[in-house]
Amino acid sequence: MTDIDDTTGPARRPGRTRRQVLRPALALAAAAALPATAVPARAHAAPPGGHEQHRGGKQHKGVRVLEEKRSGRLVDLTFDSPSMGGPAHLRLLTPDRPRRAGGPWPVLWMLPGGDGDHRALLRRYSLDSRAELRDVLVVMPWMPVFGFYSDWWNGGRGGPPAVASYHLGEVLPFVEREYGAGPLRVVAGESMGGFGALSYTARYPRLFRAAASYSGYVHPLRHPRAVRAGATHVGLDWLALWGDPVEQRGNWQAHDPYHLAERLVGVPVHLSAGDGRAGPLNPPDAKPDPVIPGLEDPAHPFPEDVLSPTETLMREETRLLARRLLGHGAPVTTHFHSGTHDPVYWAREFDRTLPGLLRHLG
Numbered sequence: 001m002t003d004i005d006d007t008t009g010p011a012r013r014p015g016r017t018r019r020q021v022l023r024p025a026l027a028l029a030a031a032a033a034l035p036a037t038a039v040p041a042r043a044h045a046a047p048p049g050g051h052e053q054h055r056g057g058k059q060h061k062g063v064r065v066l067e068e069k070r071s072g073r074l075v076d077l078t079f080d081s082p083s084m085g086g087p088a089h090l091r092l093l094t095p096d097r098p099r100r101a102g103g104p105w106p107v108l109w110m111l112p113g114g115d116g117d118h119r120a121l122l123r124r125y126s127l128d129s130r131a132e133l134r135d136v137l138v139v140m141p142w143m144p145v146f147g148f149y150s151d152w153w154n155g156g157r158g159g160p161p162a163v164a165s166y167h168l169g170e171v172l173p174f175v176e177r178e179y180g181a182g183p184l185r186v187v188a189g190e191s192m193g194g195f196g197a198l199s200y201t202a203r204y205p206r207l208f209r210a211a212a213s214y215s216g217y218v219h220p221l222r223h224p225r226a227v228r229a230g231a232t233h234v235g236l237d238w239l240a241l242w243g244d245p246v247e248q249r250g251n252w253q254a255h256d257p258y259h260l261a262e263r264l265v266g267v268p269v270h271l272s273a274g275d276g277r278a279g280p281l282n283p284p285d286a287k288p289d290p291v292i293p294g295l296e297d298p299a300h301p302f303p304e305d306v307l308s309p310t311e312t313l314m315r316e317e318t319r320l321l322a323r324r325l326l327g328h329g330a331p332v333t334t335h336f337h338s339g340t341h342d343p344v345y346w347a348r349e350f351d352r353t354l355p356g357l358l359r360h361l362g
Contacts, residue, residue, distance in 0.1 A: 034123065063170050065079055073093055074093060081160040088142060092137065093138035094179065095186070097135070104184075106185070106362065107137045107181045110139070111196040113193050114148075121140045133314070145234055151243065187208045188213075188350060193214075194218060197212065197213050202260035209360040210273075210356070210360040212357060215272065218321045219257065219321055222317050223317070224252075226310075230295070233293070240246065264330050270333045273314045273317075274336075274345055275336070276306040276307060277341075308341045311339070319336070322334050
């Protein structure tokens with residue numbers, strides 16, 4: 001394990017209670033992604049600078065395309081998704097050249113955080129300006145707020161939102177069938193998307209050849225009160241996600257990357273997280289995250305100098321997962337640094353890890 005730690009001092013120390021949390025109020029909710037359904041499309045990009053828009057009606061094996069918009073390499077799709085019980089979205093960045101001999105494209109999946117904003121990923125990570133992605137299909141699925149990359153339990157009834165089913169049962173076959181996506185895939189995710197990257201990789205063997213988590217919510221059973229606080233803060237029933245963490249503990253474990261660590265053996269994994277304090281990429285006047293009631297454990301208050309309690313929790317979970325993976329002999333690299341739960345740090349980590357991810361695409 002390559003363990004780079006740029007921080008000084010312990011991740012947590014005794015201090016006065018400070019309940020300021022989550023960079024945006026949804027950051028703790030950060031980690032849901034939703035799949036989208038199919039639209040007919042060429043296996044290569046539309047002509048550079050071209051703009052096309054199509055609406056309504058086309059059916060693709062259980063999903064109906066409500067809208068398709070093209071602008072150069074970028075494709076935005078809206079589906080009527082059975083798994084989501086309504087509209088669902090997908091953004092693709094297509095390769096900028098035709099496929100060689102009709103072969104499939106290697107694929108990079110990018111998973112958004114808990115707000116599910118898949119449209120923010122393109123600019124946040126400068127995806128369309130990276131020469132190394134010219135021959136890669138980039139898949140950016142939407143998810144509902146706090147979707148947690150899971151098919152929700154809903155009191156044992158199941159049903160929408162079924163995020164994993166949307167992504168992997170609708171989006172995945174669609175991009176293979178309509179956009180030439182191949183079996184060589186890697187995945188990266190920010191915040192809750194980091195949970196999605198590792199949970200999907202562990203739950204579905206051979207789905208991804210490598211995975212990266214940036215400030216990921218990678219051990220939710222460690223902090224069920226944070227799941228409750230985040231869901232409640234955005235007006236959702238936290239027990240509808242996986243059930244009660246005691247009575248339905250097995251369901252929590254079945255989604256938690258920490259408890260699925262053995263399934264990640266053999267898959268290269270990168271983990272990174274900040275310490276929740278102001279770091280080199282924060283502005284001098286950086287403010288504490290907004291307060292999320294119930295996030296802080298009164299028995300373990302956050303240190304006074306922590307600006308981002310969410311990031312402090314993500315760091316603790318990430319360290320625990322890294323140690324567990326190392327104990328299983330998994331090929332894991334880590335980077336623990338100073339800084340908050342903020343996209344500027346995720347973009348920096350993406351720069352560091354993209355070359356390694358792409359090496360696994362052959």
